[in-house]
Amino acid sequence: MPPGPLVYSSLPLAFLQSCHAIALLQTQRRFVAVHIEARTMKIESVDFYYLSMPEVLDIGDGSQDALLVRVAAGEHVGWGECEAAPLVSIASLVCPMSHSACKPVEASVLGQTIDSVDDIRKIGNLVRTNSLDLLQADHTFSGIDIALWDFLGRRLGEPVWKLLGYNKCFGKMPYASVLFGDTANETLLKAKTIVKQGFRAAKFGWGKFGLTSVEDDRAQLHAAREGLGQDGILLVDAGTVWNTDVDAARARLKVLKEVRATWLEEPFVSGALSEYHMLSMESAPVGLAGGEGCHNFHMAKHMIDLAGLQFIQIDAGRIGGITIAKDVADYAVAKGVTYVNHTFTSNLALSASLQPFAGLESHTICEFPTELKSLAMAMTKNHIVPDDNGILHVPDAPGLGIEPDLQGIGPYLVESEIRVRGKQLYKTPPLR
Amino acid sequence: MPPGPLVYSSLPLAFLQSCHAIALLQTQRRFVAVHIEARTMKIESVDFYYLSMPEVLDIGDGSQDALLVRVAAGEHVGWGECEAAPLVSIASLVCPMSHSACKPVEASVLGQTIDSVDDIRKIGNLVRTNSLDLLQADHTFSGIDIALWDFLGRRLGEPVWKLLGYNKCFGKMPYASVLFGDTANETLLKAKTIVKQGFRAAKFGWGKFGLTSVEDDRAQLHAAREGLGQDGILLVDAGTVWNTDVDAARARLKVLKEVRATWLEEPFVSGALSEYHMLSMESAPVGLAGGEGCHNFHMAKHMIDLAGLQFIQIDAGRIGGITIAKDVADYAVAKGVTYVNHTFTSNLALSASLQPFAGLESHTICEFPTELKSLAMAMTKNHIVPDDNGILHVPDAPGLGIEPDLQGIGPYLVESEIRVRGKQLYKTPPLR
Numbered sequence: 037m038p039p040g041p042l043v044y045s046s047l048p049l050a051f052l053q054s055c056h057a058i059a060l061l062q063t064q065r066r067f068v069a070v071h072i073e074a075r076t077m078k079i080e081s082v083d084f085y086y087l088s089m090p091e092v093l094d095i096g097d098g099s100q101d102a103l104l105v106r107v108a109a110g111e112h113v114g115w116g117e118c119e120a121a122p123l124v125s126i127a128s129l130v131c132p133m134s135h136s137a138c139k140p141v142e143a144s145v146l147g148q149t150i151d152s153v154d155d156i157r158k159i160g161n162l163v164r165t166n167s168l169d170l171l172q173a174d175h176t177f178s179g180i181d182i183a184l185w186d187f188l189g190r191r192l193g194e195p196v197w198k199l200l201g202y203n204k205c206f207g208k209m210p211y212a213s214v215l216f217g218d219t220a221n222e223t224l225l226k227a228k229t230i231v232k233q234g235f236r237a238a239k240f241g242w243g244k245f246g247l248t249s250v251e252d253d254r255a256q257l258h259a260a261r262e263g264l265g266q267d268g269i270l271l272v273d274a275g276t277v278w279n280t281d282v283d284a285a286r287a288r289l290k291v292l293k294e295v296r297a298t299w300l301e302e303p304f305v306s307g308a309l310s311e312y313h314m315l316s317m318e319s320a321p322v323g324l325a326g327g328e329g330c331h332n333f334h335m336a337k338h339m340i341d342l343a344g345l346q347f348i349q350i351d352a353g354r355i356g357g358i359t360i361a362k363d364v365a366d367y368a369v370a371k372g373v374t375y376v377n378h379t380f381t382s383n384l385a386l387s388a389s390l391q392p393f394a395g396l397e398s399h400t401i402c403e404f405p406t407e408l409k410s411l412a413m414a415m416t417k418n419h420i421v422p423d424d425n426g427i428l429h430v431p432d433a434p435g436l437g438i439e440p441d442l443q444g445i446g447p448y449l450v451e452s453e454i455r456v457r458g459k460q461l462y463k464t465p466p467l468r
Numbered sequence: 469m470p471p472g473p474l475v476y477s478s479l480p481l482a483f484l485q486s487c488h489a490i491a492l493l494q495t496q497r498r499f500v501a502v503h504i505e506a507r508t509m510k511i512e513s514v515d516f517y518y519l520s521m522p523e524v525l526d527i528g529d530g531s532q533d534a535l536l537v538r539v540a541a542g543e544h545v546g547w548g549e550c551e552a553a554p555l556v557s558i559a560s561l562v563c564p565m566s567h568s569a570c571k572p573v574e575a576s577v578l579g580q581t582i583d584s585v586d587d588i589r590k591i592g593n594l595v596r597t598n599s600l601d602l603l604q605a606d607h608t609f610s611g612i613d614i615a616l617w618d619f620l621g622r623r624l625g626e627p628v629w630k631l632l633g634y635n636k637c638f639g640k641m642p643y644a645s646v647l648f649g650d651t652a653n654e655t656l657l658k659a660k661t662i663v664k665q666g667f668r669a670a671k672f673g674w675g676k677f678g679l680t681s682v683e684d685d686r687a688q689l690h691a692a693r694e695g696l697g698q699d700g701i702l703l704v705d706a707g708t709v710w711n712t713d714v715d716a717a718r719a720r721l722k723v724l725k726e727v728r729a730t731w732l733e734e735p736f737v738s739g740a741l742s743e744y745h746m747l748s749m750e751s752a753p754v755g756l757a758g759g760e761g762c763h764n765f766h767m768a769k770h771m772i773d774l775a776g777l778q779f780i781q782i783d784a785g786r787i788g789g790i791t792i793a794k795d796v797a798d799y800a801v802a803k804g805v806t807y808v809n810h811t812f813t814s815n816l817a818l819s820a821s822l823q824p825f826a827g828l829e830s831h832t833i834c835e836f837p838t839e840l841k842s843l844a845m846a847m848t849k850n851h852i853v854p855d856d857n858g859i860l861h862v863p864d865a866p867g868l869g870i871e872p873d874l875q876g877i878g879p880y881l882v883e884s885e886i887r888v889r890g891k892q893l894y895k896t897p898p899l900r
Contacts, residue, residue: 086888088564096568098601120566120601123888127559128604132520132882136528136674137707138552161711168708168737169530169552171763171786172560172604242568275569276600279593305600307766331603334739338770354603450564453887456518456555 077109077191079148079159082180083465084129086122086450089411096215096242096275098380099405099412101450104440105179106468107187109150114187115440117385118179119353121172125179127454128172130461138169141176153199156184160359164332174331174356181357182388182436189435196388196436200362202395207427209237210404211271213380216243220252220259227263230406234426237401238264241273241301246284254291261295269401271325273301280308285315292322299325299347306330309342316344323347327364328378330355336364340373349403351378352388361392365399375399382408382415387436390420394430402428414444442467509541509623511580511591514612515897516561518554518882521843528647528674528707530812531837531844533882536872537611538900539619541582546619547872549817550611551785553604557611559886560604562893570601573608585631588616592791596764606763606788613789614820614868621867628820628868632794634827639859641669642836643703645812648675652684652691659695662838666858669833670696673705673733678716686723693727701833703757705733712740717747724754731757731779738762741774748776755779759796760810762787768796772805781835783810784820793824797831807831814840814847819868822852826862834860846876874899 088101103122107114118125133139144162149155160181167173189196197205212230217223223240230238240260245253257272264270272292278284285303292300300322304311306329316324323346330336331354340348348368352361368375375396377389386404393399404422405412413419417439422428431437445467454462520533535554539546550557565571576594581587592613599605617628629637644662649655655672662670672692677685689704696702704724710716717735724732732754736743738761748756755778762768763786772780780800784793800807807828809821818836825831836854837844845851849871854860863869877899886894 092565092567094565094568098567098570101564101566120570121560121563121604122566123563123886123893124556124559124602124604127556127886128553131553131555132533133524133526134533134552134554135524135530136526138530164737165708165711168761169786170556171607172553172556175603276597279597305596305766307764307770309766309770329600332739334737334741338739338741354601450889452889453885454555454559455885455887457882457884461555 077112077150079107079109079146079150081108082106082129082142082145084122084126085445085464085467086126086452087411087415087445087448088122088450089409089448097407097409099382099408102381102411102415103179104415104445105183107180107183109187112187112191114183114185114190114435115384115438116179116181116183116186116357116388117353117382118175119351119381119385120175122450123452124172125176126452126462128170128176130454132456134169137166139166141167141170141173141180145180150184150187153188156181156188157359159184160356175354178353178355178357181359182352185358185391186435193434195430195432195434196358196391197394197430200358200391200395205394205430205432206397207423207429208390208402209400209426210235210402210422210428211237211239211269212406213239213241213403214407216240216245216256218243220255223256224259224263227260231264231268233406234422236267236426237269237271239271239273239301239403242275246274246277246288250287250291253288257291257295257297270295270297271299271301272297274303276302276305276329278303280304280311282311282314286318289319289322297322299323301325301349302328306335306339309338312339312343312345325349325376328354332356333360333363337367340368340371345373347374347376349376349378350392352392353379353381353385358388358391365392365396369396374401376401377403379403380405382412383419384416384436384438384440386420387431387438390430391436404428411448414448415441417441417444509544509582511539511541511578511582513540514538514561514574514577516554516558517877517896517899518558518884519843519847519877519880520554520882521841521880529839529841531814531840534813534843534847535611536847536877537615539612539615541619544619544623546615546617546622546867547816547870548611548613548615548618548789548820549785549814550607551783551813551817552607554882555884556604557608558884558894560599560602560608562886564888566601569598571598573599573602573605573612577612582616582619585620588613588620589791591616592788607786610785610787610789613791614784617790617823618867625866627862627864627866628790628823629826629862632790632823632827637826637862637864638829639855639861640822640834641832641858642667642834642854642860643669643671643701644838645671645673645835646839648672648677648688650675652687655688656691656695659692663696663700665838666854668699668858669701669703671703671705671733671835674707678706678709678720682719682723685720689723689727689729702727702729703731703733704729706735708734708737708761710735712736712743714743714746718750721751721754729754731755733757733781734760738767738771741770744771744775744777757781757808760786764788765792765795769799772800772803777805779806779808781808781810782824784824785811785813785817790820790823793821797824797828801828806833808833809835811835812837814844815851816848816868816870816872818852819863819870822862823868836860843880846880847872849873849876
């Protein structure tokens, strides 16, 4: 955990100590409602649903499968989502204990009290202690943490961003997040389409970018700039393609400056702090962006402190959920680094990714995947779409403000089963 | 990956380029043998065997289960071991692809060429790229990397430490690695037993240490010192008990100095670089030790560079295998930090953990778990034991020099099965 002063620096201590204080600020009806809720609730179930497109393609599109999480206590539920590798996160939820610091994730969640935001942090700390040697646990718990925030928001009738301590949430400028085209011309057409859709910013990433020649990349980048027009905000995602090769990244700086890219994202893997820092010394005015690979607060802190980043990108579905993502947002504010969400799956994950910086007025830009597979759209009844001015608004509704579509999900449900010593440890639970 | 100059700095480039050069140094008979082997081999199978004690206790003893790894190509095999959470690593071996950077680990291993040490690094790089977003992959591949080194050593008739570029291997002084007793008196008796067994060093860890009062810890530490005698080397493992709480750790420094502890291990979680560094400013002459939680080269590099460590402890079964562990050993040498193995399971894992620093004469101390459960002893036909002078020797035999005992393993085999969409993705393979 981060040191005291960094934790929820924008959240009054009294608020953390008793979430029920919210009730006092509400109308009589709401107060009654919250009064009824004031009894202690214990988490009764954690259900994981593995969803997938019928065919998963070998492309950098994270919307091809999903792991939907449902937590329940009493008559209340909350929904969340883990990022990537559903089967592995399922296994880490239910696996037999290896030793005292390698327990299945559910062992630290089931039966725990869930009455306040403080309880969510307590549960997360418990998971990190009891599953210290279970590497996958951070990804697995991320979806549970998200579901617990949704649960608490629904139960208390408040949007998550309010429970996080924000009094107001601010519209974000979405960038259309798409893959590079196979050819420069395809990228040009994608960029033009994005402009027609009303976006003022676009991010191109993955595909062959960085893998072939600097000249190929130059053609791709100029095509993107041409398609976006001179005023469009152009962002570039290298997807860790150069691993730790500073020279390979450096070779692209000239053209990135030519096309006035706002940022170069993930030139290297998340741990390559010194390589990031070396590149940052030469990249201005192109900023460096990164952080989606961080799976705990410390990794993000190190990237903010040591990698020369201008933008820290956090996936709430990986870093340990909304709780840790908010810690990072607070730390980014303190250090003058801009927080940006990372998300590439459903609108449930999108809402979760937006909550941690919903109340940061000057952190305006946000990721908004626009080439989602049908699964990601079918997963929820409602969707987050830009308004007429192209601005994205975090839902002003209880919890995450996104309703799973159980009927829509049905066709994508992947029946799975894990048996150990003849005993069924996991079987896809019924959708409910 | 680490930058070029750090990779195998002690390994001649020509050696890396062609492992078959070894053959030229061998006798005619060996040359013929290697000549026969010089044909290109592709990895045909990767088998994971989940082993466990009938009952796993809620204590900090990592020898209660194991994940044994077998790789095979042609008539050759190699054996390795992944650290902790066998079911989760099994799932990450065989899970369906989520997207291009989240593939099952076996997708980057099966069918790959395995003729030289260079091939092992290539396969590891492929896994890290293709399974970038699969968090568990580092732990999973660790066991495979270990098995590939064993495979290559057996195939070429050389111990792994020679393939790593060491000309000579040096005896290590083992410390008996045990859990604190439930009471100070129990710890006293454990320490006396250790001395009787011929050990000159002992590490006490986990249990209630750090969880109750400073006075309780004081009693435990003085009991350990009394039992070891004034000349014994006393090491203390806090097992991350204080998470990031520098004050809690600081409160134990006085007594750690009183009992002349050589190191304090893992006061904090691996990512807490600044907290480690703060404590290190006050801890001398007690050194700080840590690093077992590192699951890639970068994390270990950051701990060496930024945490004020005197000792970097690497578990080859977590960090990405022997390949990455050797990178860390090279880096530790360059930075004047002492490399120590971390291991707490079978003698196969012990041998793997020793190889990366087998040739470092001045890095003498090594972990040697002495309270292994029957599973860990039954897993191998031969065992690594200290000589009459209490010195441990890395096996001077092909590969890891440890022979799995398939008959001994049988009773501990945990039959497991994973089914997705009705298709069996994993079933415990036959022992062979």
